[in-house]
Amino acid sequence: MKVAYYSPLPPERSGIADYSALLLPALARRIEVAVARRGSRRAPRGADLALYHVGNDPEHHWWIVEALRKRPGVVVLHDFVLHHLVAGMTLGRNEGNGYLDAMQREAGAVGRMLAHGVIDGLLPPVWEHRAHEFPLTGEVLPFASGVIVHSRYAERRVREHGYAGPVWRIPHPAWPAPADLPAADLPSGRFVIGAFGHLNRAKRLPQLLEAFALVRERVPEALLLLVGPLAPGLEPELPEGAIHHGYVDEQRLWSLLAAADVSVSLRWPTMGETSGVVVRALSLGKPLVVSDVGWFADLPDELAVKVPVGGAEVEVLADTLAGLARDPARRQAMGTAAHALAEGEHELERVAEAYTAALEEAAGGEALRDAVTAEVAAAAAETGLRPGGEGLGEIAERLREVGGGR
Numbered sequence: 080m081k082v083a084y085y086s087p088l089p090p091e092r093s094g095i096a097d098y099s100a101l102l103l104p105a106l107a108r109r110i111e112v113a114v115a116r117r118g119s120r121r122a123p124r125g126a127d128l129a130l131y132h133v134g135n136d137p138e139h140h141w142w143i144v145e146a147l148r149k150r151p152g153v154v155v156l157h158d159f160v161l162h163h164l165v166a167g168m169t170l171g172r173n174e175g176n177g178y179l180d181a182m183q184r185e186a187g188a189v190g191r192m193l194a195h196g197v198i199d200g201l202l203p204p205v206w207e208h209r210a211h212e213f214p215l216t217g218e219v220l221p222f223a224s225g226v227i228v229h230s231r232y233a234e235r236r237v238r239e240h241g242y243a244g245p246v247w248r249i250p251h252p253a254w255p256a257p258a259d260l261p262a263a264d265l266p267s268g269r270f271v272i273g274a275f276g277h278l279n280r281a282k283r284l285p286q287l288l289e290a291f292a293l294v295r296e297r298v299p300e301a302l303l304l305l306v307g308p309l310a311p312g313l314e315p316e317l318p319e320g321a322i323h324h325g326y327v328d329e330q331r332l333w334s335l336l337a338a339a340d341v342s343v344s345l346r347w348p349t350m351g352e353t354s355g356v357v358v359r360a361l362s363l364g365k366p367l368v369v370s371d372v373g374w375f376a377d378l379p380d381e382l383a384v385k386v387p388v389g390g391a392e393v394e395v396l397a398d399t400l401a402g403l404a405r406d407p408a409r410r411q412a413m414g415t416a417a418h419a420l421a422e423g424e425h426e427l428e429r430v431a432e433a434y435t436a437a438l439e440e441a442a443g444g445e446a447l448r449d450a451v452t453a454e455v456a457a458a459a460a461e462t463g464l465r466p467g468g469e470g471l472g473e474i475a476e477r478l479r480e481v482g483g484g485r
Contacts, residue, residue: 080442081111083126085146087139088114092326094276094355095134095157102252105431110438118142122150127442133219134158135350137167144168147222153441154223159236159351162210165218170198185213211348216240225441227434229353230374236351247437248479251353253425256337256362261330263338265322269302270404273339273365275332275356279310283345283370286393292318293397298404306335333359340410341366341403345396347388349373358425364418366410368399382416 084106086099106112113123119142122129129152131143144164147154169177175198182190182205190213196202205213217240220226225245228234234248265271272291278284284305291303295318303321317323327335336342342360346352349372357375360367361382369375371385378385384399386392403410423429455478464471 080128080439081113081123081126082106082438083115083123083129083152084112085115085129085143086132087117087134087143091139093134093136093139095132095139097329098157098252098355099132101254101427102431102434105252105427106434109431109435115146122146128152128224128438130155130438132157133161133164135161135163135352137164137171140164141168144219147219151222151224153225153227153438154219155227156216156219156233156237157229157352159216159228159233160211160214160349161219162206162213162215165215166204166206181215181218182213184217185215211350214240214351225437227437230351231377232349232373233351233353245437245441247433247440249433249437250424250430251355251358252427252430253358253362253421255427256359257330257333260334260337263334265304265335265338266302269300270298271302271304271339272341272343272400273304273306273336274343274345275306275336275360276344276354277310278305278307279313281346281348281350283347283388283392284313284315286396287343287345288315288318288321290393290396290400291321293393294400294404295320297401301400301404304335304339306332332356333363336360336365337363339365341368341400343368343396343400344375345370345386346372346375349375358421361417361421361425364414364421366403366413367417368396368403379416379420382413382420 084103087093087096089096089100103112103114113126115123129150131147131152132155133143134140135158165181166178169175169181178198179191179194182194186193193202193205197204220237220240220242223242223244225247226237226242227247227249228237229249229251231248234246237246274287276282291301294301301320305321305323306327308326324335336359342357342365344354344357344367347370351373353374357367357369367378367383369378369383369385371387375383376385386396386399459471459474464474
């Protein structure tokens with residue numbers, strides 16, 4: 080099997096580029112992969128099917144969506160909400176009618192009128208605060224012969240959006256933690272709270288800063304480490320004990336992550352994403368504090384404290400961080416569970432095997448799925464397994480992990 084592979088790649092500053100740089104070598108050990116060149120009008124020759132990595136950033140994904148619309152294939156949906164992508168591919172090119180049509184397909188006459196208000200300058204841009212209400216995922220799903228997602232949340236949203244094709248839930252692969260990292264050059268003797276990635280209001284930065292000020296009253300040695308570029312127009316006043324680094328290279332990112340005692344990753348609204356930096360934190364065995372939404376809510380309680388959005392969010396976040404600062408044994412237990420998850424379902428070779436199974440199933444189509452299902456059902460009946468039984472449930476879960484085609 081030969082697969083045409085569409086994705087941003089390094090040196091592009093994209094989490095999905097880093098994802099593909101990790102996954103591609105493992106995938107190429109199993110199947111033949113032809114990487115499509117960015118912006119190329121010609122698809123790789125001789126491919127049996129195409130795999131398209133789609134995220135919410137128009138800068139990195141416009142050419143991938145254009146290729147998908149010419150040749151349907153399997154879509155890896157890194158974000159469920161694609162409003163920013165669609166707006167960039169329409170309004171960003173002065174194609175207002177394309178945005179009007181997309182909003183109408185998403186929400187009928189109300190969506191079209193809302194889009195008119197945005198275009199005419201009468202209403203604020205939808206993508207600033209309401210993108211999650213109008214995800215525009217329907218601009219991609221009709222061209223997908225199958226969809227790969229990373230979470231139960233994204234899988235559920237894809238089905239709720241009316242997609243009836245095959246969906247494979249495959250965990251985000253984990254990077255192996257580098258050995259012999261250089262020192263992070265942070266003040267010694269501090270309890271380091273790390274927040275990593277692009278810093279914007281959706282990452283709950285104002286709430287985190289407010290909570291950290293409360294933490295400092297109880298834990299004077301606490302230090303807040305913010306790593307990542309600030310969103311345009313966001314220039315927060317950092318409280319005492321907070322440090323900000325902008326964009327850092329891969330090695331520096333790992334060093335700073337390793338220096339953190341706790342990794343905080345907050346979201347609202349969620350775009351249905353899976354966080355690559357959180358997966359890195361798992362590899363390093365870091366305790367997590369996350370928002371109780373989307374993929375983050377699916378993380379095991381043994382390794383992640385989940386903070387509700389809104390209401391008493393600031394107080395709960397401050398209490399959680401102060402409590403972890405005083406409880407190194409709990410942090411150790413959470414870190415051990417985090418590392419085990421990275422080496423388990425997020426392990427790279429396991430993920431690559433699941434990708435291969437999904438792609439083989441997509442290439443084989445319904446005939447393969449029906450044949451495998453029939454053989455498994457017959458074998459289960461011969462061994463005395465019955466619907467609803469514990470043994471059959473375990474088999475079903477293992478089959479889901481590796482795909483019916485394997």
